[in-house]
Amino acid sequence: DQKIIEKEFGLSGSEQNPDLTGRNIKLLLQRVRSGAPGPVEAFKQRGVDFVVRDNLADLVAGMNELAPEAPLDYATVRSVVEARDREIANKYTKDLQVAAMRAARAYLPDKIARIAAPHRILDPKAGPLIAVKLHLLTRKTLGGLETDLSSxxxxxxxxxxxxxxxxxxxxxxxxxxxxxxxxxxxxxxxxxxxxxxxxxxxxxx
Ligand SMILES: Cc1cc2nc3c(=O)[nH]c(=O)nc-3n(C[C@H](O)[C@H](O)[C@H](O)COP(=O)(O)OP(=O)(O)OC[C@H]3O[C@@H](n4cnc5c(N)ncnc54)[C@H](O)[C@@H]3O)c2cc1C
Structure with a gap:
C-alpha cells in the first residue's frame, strides 16, 4: 500500500537514487518525509508493471489483466490479506513477517526511514493498494570460471x-x-x- 511503498520500496542503481548520487541533502530528506521518493513515485505512476487501485477487488482484477496467464483468485488473496491484517492487532503474534517488522523497528534509523509503521493493509487511510509484477533475472553469480591473479x-x-x-x-x-x-x-x-x-x-x- 501507499504507506509501505513510501518507506520500504527501494530502487537499485545510481540513477534511481539521485539524492545519494548527487549528495543532495534536500532530496535525501524525502526518504523520511511523507510521500514516496521521486523515482519510486514515478515508477508507481507510470511503470508498466505497476497496478494501483483503491480496493482489493480492483487490484486483483488489475493484476489479472497484467498477467492473464496466471490469474489470482480474489477470495484467496482477500483471506490471506485479512489473516495478515488480523495479526497486526495481536501483540503476541506468531506471524513471522509481522514479528520481523516489529523487530526491525527497534533500530531507530530503520524505524524513521525504512520500515513503515505496522498497520492493516486494508486500512483505507494506508491506501491506495499497489501491486507490482515481478520479473526474474540473474543479478549476481556466486561462482564462475576459476582464474589466477592475472585473470x-x-x-x-x-x-x-x-x-x-x-x-x-x-x-x-x-x-x-x-x-x-x-x-x-x-x-x-x-x-x-x-x-x-x-x-x-x-x-x-
Ligand atoms: C538490476 C541490476 C542492478 C545492478 N546494480 C548494480 C549497482 O548499483 N552497482 C554495482 O556495482 N553493480 C550492480 N549490478 C551488477 C553489475 O551490473 C554487474 O556485476 C556487472 O555489470 C557485470 O559486468 P560484466 O562485464 O562482468 O558482465 P555483463 O555486463 O553481464 O557483460 C557480459 C556481456 O557479454 C555479452 N554476451 C553474453 N553471451 C555472449 C556471447 N555468446 N557472445 C558475445 N557476447 C555475449 C552480454 O550481452 C553482455 O553484454 C547490478 C546488476 C543488475 C542486474
Missing part, C-alpha cells in the same frame, strides 16, 4: 588455459564470488573492473 582461466587440474582470460561476473568477480553470499549493493562493478584490468594487463604482457 587467466585455470583448468580443473589447476593448469593455465592458454590464451583464455575471464573477468567480471563470468569469473565470479561481480559480487557473489569476491564479496560473499550477501554482497553489498554497489560492490559489483568494482570487482568487475579490477579483474578486467588484471586481464588486460596480463594479455598485454
Amino acid at each position: 587467466r582461466v585455470l583448468r580443473s587440474d589447476g593448469s593455465v588455459f592458454d590464451g583464455l582470460f575471464a573477468a567480471g561476473e563470468v569469473a565470479g568477480f561481480g559480487g557473489g564470488g569476491v564479496h560473499g553470499y550477501r554482497s553489498l549493493e554497489g560492490t559489483f562493478l568494482g570487482g568487475c573492473i579490477f579483474s578486467g584490468r588484471a586481464a588486460g594487463r596480463a594479455a598485454a604482457r
Whole structure:
C-alpha cells in the first residue's frame, strides 16, 4: 500500500537514487518525509508493471489483466490479506513477517526511514493498494570460471588455459564470488573492473 511503498520500496542503481548520487541533502530528506521518493513515485505512476487501485477487488482484477496467464483468485488473496491484517492487532503474534517488522523497528534509523509503521493493509487511510509484477533475472553469480591473479582461466587440474582470460561476473568477480553470499549493493562493478584490468594487463604482457 501507499504507506509501505513510501518507506520500504527501494530502487537499485545510481540513477534511481539521485539524492545519494548527487549528495543532495534536500532530496535525501524525502526518504523520511511523507510521500514516496521521486523515482519510486514515478515508477508507481507510470511503470508498466505497476497496478494501483483503491480496493482489493480492483487490484486483483488489475493484476489479472497484467498477467492473464496466471490469474489470482480474489477470495484467496482477500483471506490471506485479512489473516495478515488480523495479526497486526495481536501483540503476541506468531506471524513471522509481522514479528520481523516489529523487530526491525527497534533500530531507530530503520524505524524513521525504512520500515513503515505496522498497520492493516486494508486500512483505507494506508491506501491506495499497489501491486507490482515481478520479473526474474540473474543479478549476481556466486561462482564462475576459476582464474589466477592475472585473470587467466585455470583448468580443473589447476593448469593455465592458454590464451583464455575471464573477468567480471563470468569469473565470479561481480559480487557473489569476491564479496560473499550477501554482497553489498554497489560492490559489483568494482570487482568487475579490477579483474578486467588484471586481464588486460596480463594479455598485454
Ligand atoms: C538490476 C541490476 C542492478 C545492478 N546494480 C548494480 C549497482 O548499483 N552497482 C554495482 O556495482 N553493480 C550492480 N549490478 C551488477 C553489475 O551490473 C554487474 O556485476 C556487472 O555489470 C557485470 O559486468 P560484466 O562485464 O562482468 O558482465 P555483463 O555486463 O553481464 O557483460 C557480459 C556481456 O557479454 C555479452 N554476451 C553474453 N553471451 C555472449 C556471447 N555468446 N557472445 C558475445 N557476447 C555475449 C552480454 O550481452 C553482455 O553484454 C547490478 C546488476 C543488475 C542486474
